[in-house]
Amino acid sequence: MDGEIFNLQKEHNLIKQRFIEKGWITVYRSYKDGEKVETGIYCLLVKPEHFDKYIETRDWGIRWGSEGHPSIITRYENGQEITEYFRFGDEGLEPFVFPKWFNHANERYVEVSQEFVNYFNLFEKANTKQDRTYYFIDEVGDEEEVIKVKEREVRIKLKFLTEYLAVRKIHISICFDIMLITDLKGTDITFTPKDQDFIGETFNYNHLMRVVPGLDKGSFQSWIIGKTILKYDPAKSLIFHFDTYEEDNENFIIGYNEDGNLLKIPCHSQDHQFFTPVFFKKDVLNKYYANPHKFDVNGFHISSSFISLKMDNNHDDYVMVFLNDLKMLPAKEQLHWKHYNIAPEPGMGLSGSYYDTMVMGNWARDSDSVDIRFKEKYVRFNEKWFEKFGWYFYKEQVGTDKDHFNALHLPSENSVKSFSDQLLTIVKLTIDSLNEEMLIKGLPKIENERGIAKFERFLAEHSKTIPDMITFLRNLQDLRSGMIAHRYSSSNKNMKRAVEYFGLKDENFREVAQDIFVKSLYTLNTLSAQFLNENDG
Template identity: 30%
Template sequence: MSAQFDREEENALAHIAQFKNIAEIDSIGCVEWTVIYEYDKNYKADKFFYSAILNKNQTEAALSRKTWDLSVGQGTPSFTQRHDMRGDITTYDRFGMDNVEPLVYFRNFHGIKPDQFDLSEEFRLFHNLYFDKNSNNFIYIDGRGNEVIVAEIGDKKVRVLTSFLKKYLAARQMNLAVFFDHRANSDLSLLEVNNLAEPVEFSSKDRCYSLGFGDGIFSGKTFSRLLGKKIIYAPPIEACGVWPYEDAEKKEYKEFIVGIDAEGSLIKNTCDPDCLANYFGSNEESSHYLTPVWFSRDVLEKYYNNPGKYSVEDGYVRCGSLWGIQIDNNIPDHVMVYLGDLGRDLSSEEQGHWVNYNLTPSDRTPSKVNFERSFNAKFSIPSEPDLLFKYLYQKLNEKWMEKNGWHLFREIHSGDEHIIKQVRLLFSNNLGEFDHQILFLVKLLIDYLNESQLVSACGGALPDEKGIGKLDRYLTKYNYPHRVRDIKLLRLLQNLRSSGAAHAKGGRFDRVHKDIGLDKKSAPEVFREIMEKINKMLNDIHDFFFNEDD
């Protein structure tokens, strides 16, 4: 019983003496995240953090007192006034005070609108942070296109990545003071507390705080108050990581397969452009800059699956405006990239992704499309069905708008922009992948038909007429010769969606899939054939309606 009583007394002491909060001071500015605002209150304790940026002169003065240098809600633009022999002198102050500014602003709208916290605009602009309104996070996009959460804004807590905070402090050569005002309540009497613990006054080169005890007048409970601050000092300006002090990382270059020797062993060569042969006589013993390097098409799956970040285009892969590389993707089942381009255009990390899909050259040859573009500097339309589809779809729609004043296919909604990017040939013999691509095609070719304009051009709507029927009537009106073939194709796509891709599979699914040959051929083969038929349709419609211009 005595041991249990001792533990309870020890826990009560640890709580009222705020051992945990005092120990936490050591970690401020030394762990991954730095809390710059927090307010959490319950019947046992209150926890309160805030922060402010101080210039170096203000820092020394700040450490001479435990009180805060900036209160929540202060630090906004205002006027100050002083009086001298000339009378009142009014001055506009950006932060409402000298030498102190908030890193996070608290804004109150008198109960009419919700309170909110705003991260310092200068901090956001310095790091070029994107605000994600869904998560209330500020995001940094690095040179590889990776997203890094730098600041999290919550109702009770705001925190920033310490590494980004210190780079900002380094650039400005200013320090951050993290203020704290924590309270702990206890059922012990003040006399009992004073017998167990003593008040604390502490100062050092980076912190100062006091711990005191008292009686709660209204609560009737004994309480302790830990009040003070810790300074996070600015690193040297060279640590800010931006020009002219950016980190000079030495780029590493991967080796790629460029051939097979007489013994059947792989021949690999660095992709470092400075170490490759060229047409000017450099590095004659090395592989040439324009050595074709081969990859399986699976190398592109990563990029197709993240259309918000990447774009796979005809002859090109890009990550926003951060990087891009020319590729030859007009080859069935393979992708080719020139050796020097891999080193010049891809980061070491991205090269590592491509290495995993590297193939031997075997007897593969680059596409005719790539040869015409790269060596003859000639325009050449894509040859692979998925790339050709995107070219023909856009070409027909633009021409239709130019001639008729409306698009045959409505403009793609922002919520569907990923679809046109993700249309592609299949990577594997997988019916799930097949169904997914069919859904994309039906949306683009049927759901996005400009039904209102088709109906208007035909003199009005008919009862229960659907999108394909409206197109059928329009093509009939203009005597389009391939109407039956193309309407049949669109209805096939619709059936594929309704029998399998969008609903539970059954007997109808089996019949439709047998009709298109999936009982005898692989899904990639059948999908390629469907894409080729679609391209024939788009091309024929274009040539029929706009033949006089081509």
């Protein structure tokens, strides 16, 4: 042990910081650290009108074990007995954390003010009563940690506590009782008695260093006790986490001005209210496709429990949104979209499917984007197949299959990872999901026969011969197997044949992905024509 530890220097520094570290404030603690420093931290709320009296002494006002207990107090006034109920026993003070221990169950845990939890509508995730975390769910559904509760410690993210104090116009007192008792054997510490008060506008504590004979663990005591105050900021009393402000709306590129520079207009502009198109790279949708359990993306909307945005997602290379629709997004999401904003170029505009559907109200037209069109056709085909034959051509999606389907899209970037992710899903949908049992129902069983072979026999049984389709499916399966399902090998003949079939090179992953979507759509259209008497373009 060195002198800094015995002098509780680290603890002095924490008091100066009001126990705030890296954006978090400790409001409760009760344990010994590795240096045998026993730390007790407790907090309570102090009404401003009682603050001057409260800060005059080191007394906490409320101590754990007695906090928050309603009191029934009887007094005599003018010879009459008056009994009153008090929510808290101390006038002007209010508990904020509630340490609880139950001897009969040998259990202890800590609760935090339910009013604070309710104000931010915090969501609790608990491993046990002694290990809980509370989350704030923001306007787009993202989680942010606010309270971390352990059996002997509670920490709160400072920005949330600061708002709560400002809105309630109340201060918080962080009270502390920190003690180290040692015999100082084997140290070079020169003991000097100390009894020093530290008193300021927002703190009042004492550091006592003394000899205490007869203690089992030693005779030297270093002890700090008192409180420090985090006062509310009146300037923040009208700033609320749930408020939105016009200045939070972002500017977006809508074209070029007379000087040839980019023309940027705020999305809440009154001068550009109607049908002003704004264009974005396809990459803007990646975060939504990556969270299919949370966001639904189609040719005309992004939607979730938290946001809804109309958009034209029917182009292969860009996304279009009308300027004023962007103001419906929370500020955080506007920043995301702004990052992918691009200037309009010749040939860019509304897709025919968006115009017909969203502007003219004609819901009959399919999407102009091949990935959206494929997904629409896939669902429609499977439903109509069931209506006609009483079984689904592709097995129904269960579990996470629906999420994979929703996340399927034409890769926005030309990378092997993006390509492989989408390849895996499209093979799962079109080959792995073949209803093999029904395809060969009533046909002779062949040992080790796989899905595409069963499909080919099904076609033959119905006097259908579609060799181009079978060739495509076999090469698609071999491409998936060679790139994803198995370790890549340049000697894999099936893989090499599939690469040649698709013309796959390092620089054309996105182009090949588009070709796979086109051929997969062709498969659905061909089956519709052959079995359902439908001819789709």
